[in-house]
Amino acid sequence: MEISIIFICLLLSAFFSGMEIAFVSSNKVYLGIEKMQDGFVAKILTKITQNPSKFIASMLVGNNIALVIYGFTMGDLIIKLIFPEFINNDDLPFQVLMIQTLLSTAVILITAEFLPKVFFQIYANTFVKIFAIPAYFFYQLLYYISSFVIWISDFFLRKLFKTEGDEAQLFFSKVELGNFISEQMNAVDDHETVDSEIQIFQNALEFSGVKARDIMIPRTEISAVEIHDSVKELKSLFIETGFSKILVYQSSLDDIIGYVHSFELFRKPRTIKSVMIPVEFVPETMFIKDVMNLLTKKRKSVAIVLDEYGGTSGMITIEDIVEELFGEIEDEHDSDETLIEEQLGEKEFRFSTRLDVEYINEVYKLNIPEEDSYSTLGGFIVNHAKEIPQKGEVIEINNFQFIIEEASTKKIEQVKMIIDYSD
Known part of the structure; x- marks a missing residue:
């Protein structure tokens, strides 16, 4: 019986602490989209996100109740298993109390605090959606207790700190929107086309930083x-x-x-x-x-x-x-000239020097140094060579080797790039 109670308390504590961190870490854009869908889960998500403070308070209250019950039961179990001579003894030695505390704390930290919070934080969006229904059940069950706790906290905020009570933040930030769009972009396979709306959103987020x-x-x-x-x-x-x-x-x-x-x-x-x-x-x-x-x-x-x-x-x-x-707006007078970008082998590439270094790094993961003094691959080469290389020349910069394939007296047009990771 005691083991069953301890197991249930650990399970509930893990659930409450996990849902608390998942709710805080979840992407508000994702939740907003999920709430707009049809279905029972969407309605539940709408209800538990209407008042975030009250939901978190409910999770905290539930976690504390589970921990209190766990503490009493785990303490009795430790006495029975390790110190049977102290059963029904209210005056326990200090060493016994310390062992009770250390064992109980170690179990609760690993099984109901650390591990659940790690997993719930990593998969916050998924777990908030999966456990929305049981979370709503406890939210309603502990509604009045959490309301009372929030009323007390608001009272002290107003009286002692002269601030308004806690207000629900129903808006998502630019960072959350950026993270959501990045997740959508990463979820797209190479052979698939990114939705134009997602691409426009990503461009808009990067727009403010473009010079x-x-x-x-x-x-x-x-x-x-x-x-x-x-x-x-x-x-x-x-x-x-x-x-x-x-x-x-x-x-x-x-x-x-x-x-x-x-x-x-x-x-x-x-x-x-x-x-x-x-x-x-x-x-x-x-x-x-x-x-x-x-x-x-x-x-x-x-x-x-x-x-x-x-x-x-x-x-x-x-x-x-x-x-x-x-994106590109082409008309009948735009030329069909395209910038060359080819991967010839695992460590060999052919690039037009008009390509942006930031773009090459993002697509090919090459980690070419980026500085304010240049933005294109040609600018990177000229910046380090201190001159305009001519066709056939070989330029070595860090662990990158550039073979100039096309160039004029004014600029580099095309290069072959070889990477040497031996350094």
């Missing part, structure tokens, strides 16, 4: 005309590139003064200056959310990205910013 230099069109790819060029030359450049906007500079690309929209050609302008629209200037380190706010406020669609010396580093458009959220 202008991360998505800008680099200086070397800018198409522009000089302010004194003829309208005929401007028209030819529009036809050649297929762009809807062409930048206008004075003397050099470091002195860009505006841009022209292809629509303006329908007005049959005499000079480029007569249809030129001023541009906005932003530093490389400016977050794109701030760039978007600036362009929206000024009702512009193009911003010139400046480097630390005030020279032109690149350009950024509203379309570039929108694509960062919703």
Whole structure:
């Protein structure tokens, strides 16, 4: 009988302590989605999450009741099994009391505290859903006791600390949303396509940390005309590139003064200056959310990205910013050129140097160092080589070996990457 009571108390204590930590650790986004489903469990989840403080208080009260009963029963059992000479003796020696305490505590810590909390925390979302019904039963059974406990705590909070009573937090945080989306992304197999909604959410969470230099069109790819060029030359450049906007500079690309929209050609302008629209200037380190706010406020669609010396580093458009959220938006004038990324072997890769280092690390788990001084693979190589390597050269950086396969006098185009883990 005593063993049965101890076993039940340990089981209940494990349940209460586990549900407490699972409820606190569970993802609020996941619970919110589960509560929106049809079914009995969804209704139960809705009820136990309406007042989180009262639910946790119920679990704590239940755990304490189970521990008290366990303590009395376990103490008597230890006396019977180890110290039978002290049965019915109310005056126990100190050594016996210490052994009772140590044995009882060791059992309860391992079986009803440590192990349950570890498992319930790791699989918090799953266990909250699985044990929602028994948890609701105890929640209702201990409702008035937990309500009384919360009333006392609120009373002391108001009287002694001059604060409002405990309030339920019904909102989830950005971190919880990010964790939920990461779980969904990790659950997708390589051959499956990620839902567009999940991808947009992930892009939105990363949006606030993206800077202008991360998505800008680099200086070397800018198409522009000089302010004194003829309208005929401007028209030819529009036809050649297929762009809807062409930048206008004075003397050099470091002195860009505006841009022209292809629509303006329908007005049959005499000079480029007569249809030129001023541009906005932003530093490389400016977050794109701030760039978007600036362009929206000024009702512009193009911003010139400046480097630390005030020279032109690149350009950024509203379309570039929108694509960062919703993915690539291709039209009939977009080229079919794709960036190369091939895994040739376990330690060999072929990459276009325009690929972001952050992207390569995320997809291929290569741990290439990331710094503010560069964002692309080409920038990483040039930053360490201190020059622009030419075709056929071999560059070794840490445990990475780069064989330059395509390059010009201005930039690296394509490299073969070999990893040496021997270091």
